[in-house]
Amino acid sequence: GDSVTQMEGPVTLSEEAFLTINCTYTATGYPSLFWYVQYPGEGLQLLLKATKADDKGSNKGFEATYRKETTSFHLEKGSVQVSDSAVYFCALSTGFQKLVFGTGTRLLVSP
């Protein structure tokens, strides 16, 4: 079945460091790919998405490129802030009305 694999956390970085959170997927067909973020005490929020190969999603300085050849959708940010501390979830959808999530990666950014 469809699945998403994320790197284990927590990821601990200093402010202004470069961030990469790896995400790979297995899916039948051509999924849409997403990154959701959960800040402390809040619900999940859509951070960015890409719906076809080579698309790049971006938001709030975060980027991820849909790589069909490597079945990956890695999340990157050039300079993280303390306020980026959260749990990040990679997810896919094959259009059947539901999302398949990864296990989540906790990011901790220190000043």
Place this chain on the structure above:
Amino acid sequence: EAGVTQFPSHSVIEKGQTVTLRCDPISGHDNLYWYRRVMGKEIKFLLHFVKESKQDESGMPNNRFLAERTGGTYSTLKVQPAELEDSGVYFCASSQRPGAGELFFGEGSRLTVL
């Protein structure tokens, strides 16, 4: 505009007891979803309502779980009787359009079964 609200935020019950979780979607959102995250694991789909009808309940773990959405507004998820493995965070989400991904999530209801 109010977001998706869930109640209670945290519930602690004994094994064998009953718990009912409630979700109020964003007004006008016909699509309502329930998901669950068991400790440290991935968030898993439970079911999907379109208005008051169950569109897909393939993720419901067993018949101890009952979801309803009377009148196509708020939804409840009842667990009866609760087991230890039911502990986790139950998320509700809603969307206006049926395409998955454009979901608005609530903060989740944390269930602890002792």
